[in-house]
Amino acid sequence: MSISSPSGHLLRRFSSSASPLLPRASPRTPRPPISVAHPFAVPNKTAAPTTLKELWEDPEVSNEGKYMTWRPPNYVGKQSDRAPPDFFDHKPQSRPPQNWQDQRTLLEPQLGAETSPKPRRKFPSAEELAVPLYRDALSLRWETLPPTTDQLKATERFFLQYPPKFLWSADKFKTIDYGNVPEVAFLGRSNVGKSSLLNALLNNSTMARTSSKPGHTRLMNAFSISQGKLVLLDMPGYGHASRPEWGVQIMKYLLSRKQFRRAFVLIDGLHGAKSSDLMLLDHLGASGVPYQIVLSKVDRLKQEGLDAAFDNIKALLTDKQERRGTSALGEVLGTAADPAKKSKSKVGMAELRWAVMVAAGLDGSISLE
Numbered sequence: 260m261s262i263s264s265p266s267g268h269l270l271r272r273f274s275s276s277a278s279p280l281l282p283r284a285s286p287r288t289p290r291p292p293i294s295v296a297h298p299f300a301v302p303n304k305t306a307a308p309t310t311l312k313e314l315w316e317d318p319e320v321s322n323e324g325k326y327m328t329w330r331p332p333n334y335v336g337k338q339s340d341r342a343p344p345d346f347f348d349h350k351p352q353s354r355p356p357q358n359w360q361d362q363r364t365l366l367e368p369q370l371g372a373e374t375s376p377k378p379r380r381k382f383p384s385a386e387e388l389a390v391p392l393y394r395d396a397l398s399l400r401w402e403t404l405p406p407t408t409d410q411l412k413a414t415e416r417f418f419l420q421y422p423p424k425f426l427w428s429a430d431k432f433k434t435i436d437y438g439n440v441p442e443v444a445f446l447g448r449s450n451v452g453k454s455s456l457l458n459a460l461l462n463n464s465t466m467a468r469t470s471s472k473p474g475h476t477r478l479m480n481a482f483s484i485s486q487g488k489l490v491l492l493d494m495p496g497y498g499h500a501s502r503p504e505w506g507v508q509i510m511k512y513l514l515s516r517k518q519f520r521r522a523f524v525l526i527d528g529l530h531g532a533k534s535s536d537l538m539l540l541d542h543l544g545a546s547g548v549p550y551q552i553v554l555s556k557v558d559r560l561k562q563e564g565l566d567a568a569f570d571n572i573k574a575l576l577t578d579k580q581e582r583r584g585t586s587a588l589g590e591v592l593g594t595a596a597d598p599a600k601k602s603k604s605k606v607g608m609a610e611l612r613w614a615v616m617v618a619a620g621l622d623g624s625i626s627l628e
Contacts, residue, residue, distance in 0.1 A: 396562065397607050399569035401577075402589025406613045410622070414612045417485050417621075423461040426481040426490065432511040435479070441619035442481075442490040442518040446509070447525030448535055449496035452555045452596055456525065457482070457493050459596035459605050460612060467493050477505070479512065489619050490518070498535040513548045521549045521588075521618035523611075528554035528568050528593060532575060537583070540575070544583035551588040551614065552576070558595035558603055565593060590614065 393400040406414075429435045447453045454467035454476060461467075466482060480493040492512075495505040513522060524539065526532050532540075543550050552572055557565055572591045576584035592614060594607035616622045 397557065397593040398610060399573060399591045400589065401573065406610065410613060411609045414616055415609060417616065418460070418612050419462050421486050423463055423466055424483040425466065426483050428478040428480050430478050430508065432508050432515065435512070438490060438518045440488060440490055440518065441520045441621065442492060442516065443520055443615055443618050444492040444494055444513065444522045445525065446494050446522050446539070447496055448498040448527070448533070449501055451496065451525045451527055453493055453496065453525055456555060456594060456596040457491060459608055479508070489621060497539060514546060520620065521551060523553050524550050525553050525555050526572070528557040528565065529559050531568060531571060540583040541581065544585045544587065547586050549586050549588070552591050553611065554591060554593045556595060557593035558598045558606065
């Protein structure tokens, strides 16, 4: 049946013959009653189990195998769209629970199995890791061990087998040449004896320029050791006859140079650490610059005075209220590069060479044969 609309369109009235997709119910055929029962209702039962206890006691629950599976009456071997996913996603158990009292086996191991806790790894305490205090005539160590005789001989060959070589001088950090080997720097107050110490360390009296007047070293000077395997730097002194711009460039080097490994700070063993020395140590500790203290001119002290100087330096570095010891090495060496009496020989050079090798990370590459 079709009727024409005022606008000219045809309106079709759907019927059983016009639309096979939407059939109309025959008035003679009654509609099926809507079932309100549980979709997984078990015959001869009012409803499916709703609690864990009923589920374990229900005969329709299969305990065979390693999985707990809900078996509805119309189960055909695969998961139905209407099946709750919880009943099919149980993890495999070593022994399925047999009754309600054994349901705790889902979370616990088998009953009667004795399990011992895994022993925790024992880390060494600070007392076990601490290095015993070592003191000799020219050194005080509380974080390191003294080198052996073979190590000192091998270090001497490393330093003296080939003559040192002058590399470059720079007044500003941005003009420093590129390097690809470890570098260590020597710092100290003016006229403390840095250049003399470097000459004694390299066994070359003319390599670093020396003078009795303070402030003679005004540039950063680099020297190559053992055919370019290590570089030593002689820095301008601070304190008397120094300039502020020198300290700015030195700190730029210590904080920005990738090849830098450690700074050796020279302190006059006769006069001890002064205010300028403490200021530098505080700045190095606050900036995290690794450094080590070396006492110079120890030949002018008696053994009692030298021991007292070592103890004073240790007290400065181990003071917990100050930050100067945060980046300092617990090792103080005594040296005498230019003895006051010409009859005396230079002391402390072998131990200082070994400390430089350790700082540069080359202590394991030398041959002890």
